[in-house]
Amino acid sequence: MITVLRLGHRAERDKRLSTHVALVARAFGADNLFYTGDYDQTLEDSVNKVVEKWGGAFKIEYTSSWKTLVKTWRGKIVHLTMYGLPLKTVIDEIRTVMRQFDLLVIVGGEKVEGEVFQVADYNVAVTSQPHSEAAALAVFLDWVFQGTELDKVYPDALFSVVPSAKGKIVKRRGLLESDFGVDGLTR
Numbered sequence: 001m002i003t004v005l006r007l008g009h010r011a012e013r014d015k016r017l018s019t020h021v022a023l024v025a026r027a028f029g030a031d032n033l034f035y036t037g038d039y040d041q042t043l044e045d046s047v048n049k050v051v052e053k054w055g056g057a058f059k060i061e062y063t064s065s066w067k068t069l070v071k072t073w074r075g076k077i078v079h080l081t082m083y084g085l086p087l088k089t090v091i092d093e094i095r096t097v098m099r100q101f102d103l104l105v106i107v108g109g110e111k112v113e114g115e116v117f118q119v120a121d122y123n124v125a126v127t128s129q130p131h132s133e134a135a136a137l138a139v140f141l142d143w144v145f146q147g148t149e150l151d152k153v154y155p156d157a158l159f160s161v162v163p164s165a166k167g168k169i170v171k172r173r174g175l176l177e178s179d180f181g182v183d184g185l186t187r
């Protein structure tokens with residue numbers, strides 16, 4: 001089981017990015033996400049709407065204190081940071097510990113407190129260049145699951161995509177709805 005902890009959400013400035021972090025977490029195989037910073041019902045609603053529509057049991061939850069969450073966490077802790085050890089050098093060990101332990105994957109926001117580096121069992125760099133929490137999380141989860149998450153299907157989904165080379169085909173539980181036919185024309 002993988003839980004993501006997104007630190008320091010700012011309701012006004014991070015609305016889109018935190019939504020993206022949560023959607024990446026869900027789509028790439030994490031089970032749930034906690035966030036700290038500002039409580040944001042709009043963020044939770046938009047993630048929950050995606051779950052209602054596209055399926056699965058992904059949960060988003062606010063926590064006022066990352067320290068309490070970390071203190072009570074029974075599994076291992078990974079902190080994604082450009083200053084950590086290269087992903088390639090630690091991923092095998094992380095996959096091994098995952099056989100026994102749940103994983104808490106911490107991604108930061110604007111500024112990350114030094115203590116986070118200390119509580120983490122693994123500080124992991126997805127390259128040593130600065131980029132984005134959404135990108136770091138996507139790559140990390142992809143390496144954890146070795147690409148198998150790309151084939152995940154959601155049997156309870158209300159909507160699902162029928163892969164198509166050109167059109168945009170969406171199935172609504174049993175029915176087939178196409179925005180674009182195979183000839184690419186809008187219907």
Ligand code: SAM
Nearest residue numbers: 080081082107108125126127129131132133136
């Ligand atoms: N200077 C900040 C720091 O303390 O790492 C960068 C903040 S960055 C905008 C937000 C988050 O993205 C970071 O806290 C980290 O979780 C993630 N991140 C950015 N670049 C990363 C990288 N190269 N490897 C792993 N995580 C990264």
